[in-house]
Amino acid sequence: MAISGLVITFNEEKTIGECIDALFRVCNEVIIVDSFSKDRTVEIAKAKGAIVIEQSFLGDGPQRSHGLSYCKNDWILNLDADEFLDVDAEDFILKKKYLKGGYDAFSFRVKNHLGDKLIDFAGWYPDHKVRFFNKTTARPSDSRVHQTIVTTNEKRVPVHILHYGWDSLQQIVSKKNQYSSWHAQQLFDQGFRISSFRPILSGTVAFFRCYFFKKGFLNGLDGLTISLIQGFFSYNKYFKLIKIQNADKR
Numbered sequence: 001m002a003i004s005g006l007v008i009t010f011n012e013e014k015t016i017g018e019c020i021d022a023l024f025r026v027c028n029e030v031i032i033v034d035s036f037s038k039d040r041t042v043e044i045a046k047a048k049g050a051i052v053i054e055q056s057f058l059g060d061g062p063q064r065s066h067g068l069s070y071c072k073n074d075w076i077l078n079l080d081a082d083e084f085l086d087v088d089a090e091d092f093i094l095k096k097k098y099l100k101g102g103y104d105a106f107s108f109r110v111k112n113h114l115g116d117k118l119i120d121f122a123g124w125y126p127d128h129k130v131r132f133f134n135k136t137t138a139r140p141s142d143s144r145v146h147q148t149i150v151t152t153n154e155k156r157v158p159v160h161i162l163h164y165g166w167d168s169l170q171q172i173v174s175k176k177n178q179y180s181s182w183h184a185q186q187l188f189d190q191g192f193r194i195s196s197f198r199p200i201l202s203g204t205v206a207f208f209r210c211y212f213f214k215k216g217f218l219n220g221l222d223g224l225t226i227s228l229i230q231g232f233f234s235y236n237k238y239f240k241l242i243k244i245q246n247a248d249k250r
Contacts, residue, residue, distance in 0.1 A: 001096060004071035005030040005050075005079070008063045012081035013039040015164065020048040022084045026093045027077055033067040041081075059144030059182075074136050079161070083131070086111065086160035098132065105133035105151035110161045114169070122216030122226040123209065128156060145182040169225060176233040184240035193245060194238055203235025 005023035009016060009032055016032075023030045030050040034042055035057040045052050055066055064078060077093070079085075085093070089108055092098065098106055109126040112119045119125065130149035133139075138151040166172045210216045210230045216223035 001075055001099065002029075002073045003027045003075045003077055003093065004073040005077050006033070006064065006067045006071055007031070007050075007079055007081055008033045008035070008060075008067065009037060009041050009045070009081050010035040010057065011037045011039045012041045013037075013044055015082045016041050017044045017048055019079065019081050019084060020045060020050050023077060023079065024049070026085065026090055029072065031067050031070045033063055033070075035063070059142075059147075061140045061143045061147030064140040064147065065142075068135050068139070071135065074134050075132070076135050077132050078140070079131055080163070080165075082163060082165045083110075084162045084164075086162050089159040089161060092157060092159045093132070101155065103153050103155040104137040105130050105149050105154040107154060107156040108132065108159050108161045110163050112163045112165065114166050114172070116164075119222075119226065121214070121219040121223050122211065122230070123214035124226065129161065130154060131161060144186050145179055169229070172229055173232070176229060177236065180233055180236040181240055183237045184244060187237075187241050188244045188248075192241065194241060196242060199235045199238040199242065202238050203231045206234035207231030 003026060005027035007019060020030050032045045032050045032052045034052055034054050036054055042052050051070065053067065053070055057063060058066060107128045107130045110129050112124050112127060133149050133151060138149050141147045141150050207227050207230065211224065211227035216227040
């Protein structure tokens with residue numbers, strides 16, 4: 001069974017080459033949907049043998065859906081540019097274990113890294129994501145932020161994706177801040193309206209969940225910091241939604 005690798009990119013020159021090399025170990029084509037990167041992302045991708053499609057960013061889900069039309073195979077391995085298959089995931093695909101049971105999408109466990117250090121506390125592991133699916137019956141959602149795969153028959157498998165998304169805690173905060181803006185606008189567009197208590201409540205609950213219930217306190221200052229970041233993201237998302245609501249009333 002031939003597989004298409006699909007990646008959406010914007011200024012990913014640091015990791016895109018390695019990502020494409022890794023995809024070609026299990027895929028017979030790699031499609032890159034690039035949002036007009038300002039760095040060498042496109043140059044590197046073409047040199048590595050990928051097909052590059054340039055498209056202004058439509059949102060996470062719509063951008064991935066746009067790329068599907070260029071994939072000639074039914075089975076899609078849809079990674080981010082800073083994600084790579086671990087050995088067990090490669091084995092799962094190369095030995096065609098996904099063909100057993102009639103499933104159309106598979107959720108892999110994600111090993112999130114800060115630099116080279118695995119973040120395996122405060123609820124960050126196991127972090128499950130569907131990155132492998134059959135496009136004839138499964139598809140990316142229309143969500144602009146943190147899209148999911150709409151599937152009829154999904155299975156979780158205990159194999160792994162390696163995610164090297166951040167070099168520093170400051171970078172995590174910066175990305176979370178960006179995501180919170182996108183997420184707030186998406187919630188507003190979907191008709192969600194909240195009270196002024198929601199940001200405080202959600203931020204507090206998110207922190208307590210990570211720090212106490214998911215045992216972030218066992219990891220010292222790292223656990224505390226990651227838990228605070230999760231609380232910040234939840235608070236900030238709803239705080240920004242209130243700002244959008246108030247602006248809409250004027």
